[in-house]
Amino acid sequence: MKMECKCHGVSGSCEVHMCWKVIPPFGKVGNPRKSSQGKVRGATEVHPKQVSSRKLLVPKSSRFKPYVAHDCPDFCDRDPWHGVFxxxxxxxxxxxxxxxGCELxxxxxxxxxxxxxxxxxxxxxxxxxCSTKCKQYWHLMEVHSCR
Structure with missing residues (x-):
């Protein structure tokens, strides 16, 4: 992933500098995996196969190995390395x-x-x-938080 930044401010001044990660275009990721015959290296052709009452997708080749660009961080557990709380x-x-929802x-x-x-x-x-006057309303509330 590439970092992209922009400056915000009056008359082009950089009062606020904002940066974010940008996913590269699909072609940039996919094209290096493509061979001269137009087929993607590492991809496996699959065919539907009838097994009892269900259809399954079965790899044509037994050398099936999916292409994984990188491991995705697990957002459930704390991971300071990836900036996940x-x-x-x-x-x-x-x-x-x-x-x-609590389950998800x-x-x-x-x-x-x-x-x-x-x-x-x-x-x-x-x-x-220049003031605002408000009434305060106190009440008990059930609060749920993740283990």
Whole structure:
């Protein structure tokens, strides 16, 4: 992966310097693996084969070895080398089936449930000049976090 950076600021000044990793175009990754006959080296042709009531994809050659560009980091566990913080201690949603749900976010490791006292601000009014007055609403809330 390549680093790409841009400067942001008034009249071209570089007050904020932002950088990110960029994935190379697919052709740049795939073309070196392609032979002069137009076939990809290391790829295996597969054919459907009927096995009982199911169809399976069976490699034509027994020399099947998939091409792996690099190992993907595991985002479940902490990995400072790849800049991954892991999900241990992250707050999750017990009832959600989406990415914020405890089952997915906690990588099937389970989660802790605790009661937390939460303050919310409500009925806020702007006072001239220059303050805001709000009422505080305290309540207990169930909080779930990954093991």
């Amino acid at each position: 892991g999900t241990s201690g992250r707050q999750c949603n017990r009832t959600s089936l989406a990415m914020d 976010l906690c990588c099937s490791r389970g989660f802790h449930t605790a009661q937390a006292e939460v303050v919310e601000w409500c009925s806020c009014n702007f006072r001239w000049c």
